[in-house]
Amino acid sequence: MRTRHWDIWARSHKVDLLASPAASCCRRRAGVHRQSILCAQRGVVILPGLGNNTKDYEVVAADLRNRGLKVGIAQVARIDWLRNAAGLVDINYWRGTLQPRPTVDWYLNKVHAAVQGMREQLEGGGSVTLLAHSAGGWLARVYLLGYGTENIDRLVTLGSPHQPPPKEGVTFTVDQTRGILTYVASNCPGRFHDELEYVTVAGKFVEGAGLRQKGASIAQKLVGVGYLQVCGEASVWGDGVVPLPAAHLEGARQITLEGVYHSPLGSIAAVEGGKEGPDKSSPGRPWYGSPDVVDRWIDAVVADASELQDAKMELGQLVGSVVPDENAFVELTDTPRRSNLPRLHTLGREHSLMRPCSAASRLKRQRAELLESLAEPSPDSSRVDELIEDMISEAQPFQEELLGGGPWQVVYTSGPLLWQRITGGKRSTKASQEFIPEGRQVINRGSLLGSLAEVTAQGTYQLADQEDPYRLPARIEASVAGGNLSAFGLNIPLPIKGSGLVDLLYLDQDIRIFRSPDQGSIAVQQRSAAAP
Structure with a gap:
């Protein structure tokens, strides 16, 4: 086990770590599973989603308070959402060019009151995280654009539709915000405020389907109709309301959670709060605020x-x-x-x-x-x-979905023999690898003789069991079942077979780092679109 720098320094200087004020603060909170040990104050302001009210978030607010956070909720009643009907008298509503203000000023005022109240609670100038659910995500972006970022250092969105639907090439699609999302995307795109950390959390609960798609259930087709209105596609994954393509922002830390539903209504959290889900015989569906799901994104709120x-x-x-x-x-x-x-x-x-x-x-x-x-x-x-x-010294979150979207080019190795394996032992001048989470397929490619020939090896991969499946490192076992050589217009089958292990140490949108368990060699891969 690696020796910690602090341990060495403390022993050499005979310092009693437990006597320091900061250590005493942390010692008082030690052993609490769901409680932050950080000594500085952090406030969280929850922004309700469309059709939801303050009470819908009381369970998740209590959970966050148990973790050592100060929590407030914007005071929104369900009937308040009818105020959006004020936009009907604006000609831009019917043109699909509606701007957020003044239509949603009522919501922004409630957010501002909640933020001001949290600032008063935070003695000594603590920081505020905006934790926004569903439509609260793009409404939070409107708030930050108009009210500024004072004392706010982070925006975390849960199942929020951030992207407007496509205007061209898609039929039967209507912008349900009547142009507001287009305005937001144009005036504060992506990670707009450099001083803020942006985190977008999306659920992967159900795959939608087109109305004429064979083999799909009626439920999938109904969900697909909703997805189509949001992102212009029906056959995509999402949380049952917001599809994945619309739920993430460019430049944000993106977290996709398997098996997580969109709404607290009918979810496990609602049942725990004394409400029955739509199916009384079922315990409900886990949503973003269910305690076990909160465990999977809580670091995005507190670790800064x-x-x-x-x-x-x-x-x-x-x-x-x-x-x-x-x-x-x-x-x-x-x-x-x-x-x-x-x-x-x-x-x-x-x-x-x-x-x-x-x-x-x-x-x-x-x-x-x-x-x-x-x-x-x-x-x-x-x-x-x-x-x-x-x-790689600090554990990072692991999202298997980020493995996809390749191929990924090998841009650096510390062991020259590591990537010869994917070309059957031949020395390659250029190698790439593609993991496909759907079906857990793996494709390895290596160029020979410059770019005159290419060897491809195909197979499958599995993730080894580990204590925390949502954190790196993750061990991957790949099995190659065959391959082929492409050269001068010919495709020649190759009897490439075998299996091997590799440890994934780091992974984000454009870069990943592997280590060979047996050789200790390091390899850095970069997504081809971003590779030099």
């Missing part, structure tokens, strides 16, 4: 620099007095099933002692530097290896 700042300030005085030649800060981790001991990081003298540096922002810089290094004609392998080790 602002919550660590108080702990850094308290420990900084101690560290700065004992290590006069180097500046330092301490980071407290709050990852499920992991130790909550702090780790000491040292910085050069040009850095200030209390420079705010969250795990997320540090990882973002390391990732950017890695991509920049790999784009160079002759990358500095020692620096590349150092960046990779830093990036």
Whole structure:
């Protein structure tokens, strides 16, 4: 087991970690499964979705409070949504060019009142997360555009339709927002506010189907009609209301959750709150606010620099007095099933002692530097290896869906023989790999003789059982069943068979890092669309 830097430093300087104020704060909360141990204050303001009211979110609000967060809910009644009918008198409603204001000002005012109330609760200037469900997601973007981001450092959306439906090439599609989503996408696209962290959470509960699609159930076809109105496609996956293609924002941290339904009405959370689902014989369906589902996205709410700042300030005085030649800060981790001991990081003298540096922002810089290094004609392998080790040192969320969307080009390896396997032992000048989560297929490709020939190996993969299936590292077992050689217009079958293991250490939208368990070799793959 790797020795922690803090342990070495504390023993060498005879420091009693448990005597520090920050450690005392964390010690008081130790052992609570669903409670944040972070010492700084964080407020969460929940924004209800279309047709929902404040009471629908009381169960999830109580869950978040049990985790050590201050929580408020925008005070919305179901009847309030009828106020949107004011847009009917605007000619732009009928043209499909309606703007959000003044039609939704009533909702923005309620959000602002909730945010102001949370600011008053946060003594000492804590940060606020907007936690928006369904239509509350794009309404939150409108709020941030009009009211600003003071004290707000994060927007987390749950099953929110962020993209307007296509205007051309699709029949029987009507923009249900009558142009508002188009306005939002044009005026605050993607991760619009650089100072904010954006997280989009989407459920993968049911696959829709076209009305004429054979073999599909009536329920799938009905869901498909709804998906069609939102994204222009019926045969896609979604949470039963919002399809996946519309639920994510470019530049945001994107989390897709298997088996998660859209609404609290008729869900497990509703049943636990004393309500019956539509099927009284069923315990309901897990939705975004069900406790077990919250476990899968809670890190997106709490893991950032602002919550660590108080702990850094308290420990900084101690560290700065004992290590006069180097500046330092301490980071407290709050990852499920992991130790909550702090780790000491040292910085050069040009850095200030209390420079705010969250795990997320540090990882973002390391990732950017890695991509920049790999784009160079002759990358500095020692620096590349150092960046990779830093990036994989902290456990990251795992979403199998991100494995797809390839092929992915191999842009760096620390072991020259690692990728010869996919070409049957032949030396390849260019290799790529494609995982297809649907059916768990794997396709390996390698170019020979420049680009004159290509070897393809096809097979399947499985994920090994692990303690936490939603966190990296993840072990993948691939089995190759056959392949072929393509050259000069000919396709020659090859008897390529075999299996092997690889550990996935890092994964995001455009980059992934693997390690060979037997050789220890590292390989970096980049999505082909983004590869240099």
